[in-house]
Amino acid sequence: MLDFTYYTPTKVIFGRKAENKTGELIKEQHATKVLIHYGSERVRKTGLLDTIEAQLDNLGIPYLELGGVVPNPRLSLVEKGIKLCRFENVDFILAGGGGSVIDSAKAIGYGAADPDAGEVWDFYCKTRTPVKTVPVGVVLTISATGSEMSNSSVITNEDGWIKCGYNDDISRPIFAVMDPELTETLPEYQTECGCSDIMMHTLERYLSSSGNMEITDSISEALLRTVMKYALILKCEPQNYEARAEVMWAGSLSHNGLTGCGTDGGDWACHRLEHELGGMYDVAHGAGLTALWGTWAKYVYKNKPARFARLAVNVLRVTPGKDDDETALLGISAMEDFFRSINMPVSLTELGIAPTDDEYVELARKCSLTANDNLGSIRNLHRADMEAIYRAAI
Numbered sequence: 001m002l003d004f005t006y007y008t009p010t011k012v013i014f015g016r017k018a019e020n021k022t023g024e025l026i027k028e029q030h031a032t033k034v035l036i037h038y039g040s041e042r043v044r045k046t047g048l049l050d051t052i053e054a055q056l057d058n059l060g061i062p063y064l065e066l067g068g069v070v071p072n073p074r075l076s077l078v079e080k081g082i083k084l085c086r087f088e089n090v091d092f093i094l095a096g097g098g099g100s101v102i103d104s105a106k107a108i109g110y111g112a113a114d115p116d117a118g119e120v121w122d123f124y125c126k127t128r129t130p131v132k133t134v135p136v137g138v139v140l141t142i143s144a145t146g147s148e149m150s151n152s153s154v155i156t157n158e159d160g161w162i163k164c165g166y167n168d169d170i171s172r173p174i175f176a177v178m179d180p181e182l183t184e185t186l187p188e189y190q191t192e193c194g195c196s197d198i199m200m201h202t203l204e205r206y207l208s209s210s211g212n213m214e215i216t217d218s219i220s221e222a223l224l225r226t227v228m229k230y231a232l233i234l235k236c237e238p239q240n241y242e243a244r245a246e247v248m249w250a251g252s253l254s255h256n257g258l259t260g261c262g263t264d265g266g267d268w269a270c271h272r273l274e275h276e277l278g279g280m281y282d283v284a285h286g287a288g289l290t291a292l293w294g295t296w297a298k299y300v301y302k303n304k305p306a307r308f309a310r311l312a313v314n315v316l317r318v319t320p321g322k323d324d325d326e327t328a329l330l331g332i333s334a335m336e337d338f339f340r341s342i343n344m345p346v347s348l349t350e351l352g353i354a355p356t357d358d359e360y361v362e363l364a365r366k367c368s369l370t371a372n373d374n375l376g377s378i379r380n381l382h383r384a385d386m387e388a389i390y391r392a393a394i
C-alpha cells in the first residue's frame, strides 16, 4: 500500500428529479451570472433546459447558453466559450450532458479565469498551469466518464486532431446532479459504451504494478461485477431504474479516485492509446477502449500475471488454469467475451476503422508525443510498443 491523498469535494445530489434542485445549488455558490453549456438540442427537447432555466428565473439568477458540444469536444468551441464568459463576466458554469460537455465546461473554466488571458491549450500541453478556474456544476445525462467528480478534462484540438487530457483538482465539479431517469433516453450503444468506460476506469487502476490494497481491490472487483451485471440487464430493460442508478453511481466511483487509493495511480495505457483513436477517427470513447483492451492486455500481462489472474477469478469467475499465466489469458478472453455480449467491439475492425500503414505510424507518434514516450505501469510502453499494439488490434 502506498501513501495517498483522497480529495473528492463534489457534492452529489442523486435520485429521481434531482435536477429540480439545480437552481438552489447554483444559488448556494452565490453565482451572479451562469453559462449553461450543453451539446445538441436534445436537452431542450427533453425539457431539461427549460426546467433548469425556470429555476434560475425564479431565483433571479441571470444566465446565458452555449450549446454545440460534440463527442470528443473541440477546442474551437472552448475558445468561443472563454470569450463569452470573459465578455459577460460569467462566474459559474453549468454543464448539462455527458463527459464531453463537462470536459468542455472545465476547459472554459480554466481559460475564462486565466489571469494571463493566454491560450487554454497550453494547460493541455502542460506548458502552463492554471491557477484558478470558474467553478463548474453538472447535471449528468449519461453514466460513463465519471467527469462529474473527476479532476480530468479531455479536449480535441482540430489543428492536428490531437486529443489531450489535463488533470487538476481545481476542476473537480462543485456539485453533480444525478437523476438516473435522465439516462433512460440513451441509445443502447451509448449505454454500453458508458458501462465499458466505467469498467475501464476501474481496470486501469486495478491493473497497476504496485501498491495494491485489499480494500481497494475488493471495492474495484465489486464495482466491476456490478457494472457487468447491470450492463447486461440494460441491454434488455433500458428503462430499469435500479440498473440505471447502479451504473450511474458506479460511474462516479470509478473515476473519483476511490478505486486508486493506495495504488501507484494505475496504468492508463489503454486510455492514452484510445484518445488518439478518438482524435483521429472520432469514435465513441468506450468503444475505442474495448477495441484495444484485449490486445493491450495480451501485450503486457506477463509483467504482472498474478493481477490478471486475480481479475479472472474474482471478477470473471474463471476456473484457474495450471498457473497464473494461463489463468490470466483465460480471464482476458472472458473479458472480451463479455464485451461482445454487450455488443462492444473487441478489435479495430469491429470498431469500424482500418488504419493505413501511415496512420498506424501517426497514431503511435501522437500517443508517444502526448505521453513523453513512456506509457503504462504494468509495462512501460514506448513508441514501437504503441504501434505494435495498434497494429495487433486490427
Ligand code: NZQ
Residues within 6 Å of the ligand: 038, 039, 040, 041, 042, 043, 069, 070, 071, 072, 073, 097, 098, 099, 100, 101, 103, 141, 142, 143, 144, 145, 146, 147, 150, 151, 152, 153, 154, 182, 183, 184, 185, 186, 187, 190, 194, 197, 255, 271, 278, 285, 286
Ligand atoms: O449532445 P448530446 O445531446 O448531449 O448527445 C450525447 C452524445 O451524442 C449523447 N447523450 C448524452 N446523454 C444522453 C444522450 N443521448 C440521449 N439521451 C441522453 N440522456 O451521447 C453522446 C455521447 O456523449 P458524450 O458526452 O460524448 O459521452 P461520454 O460521457 O462518454 O464522454 C466522452 C468524452 O469524455 C472523455 C472521453 O475521452 C470523451 O471525449 N473522457 C473524460 C474523462 C474525464 N473528464 O474524467 C475520463 C474518460 O476516460 C474520458 O477520456
Ligand code: ZN
Residues within 6 Å of the ligand: 145, 197, 200, 201, 271, 285
Ligand atoms: Zn474513460
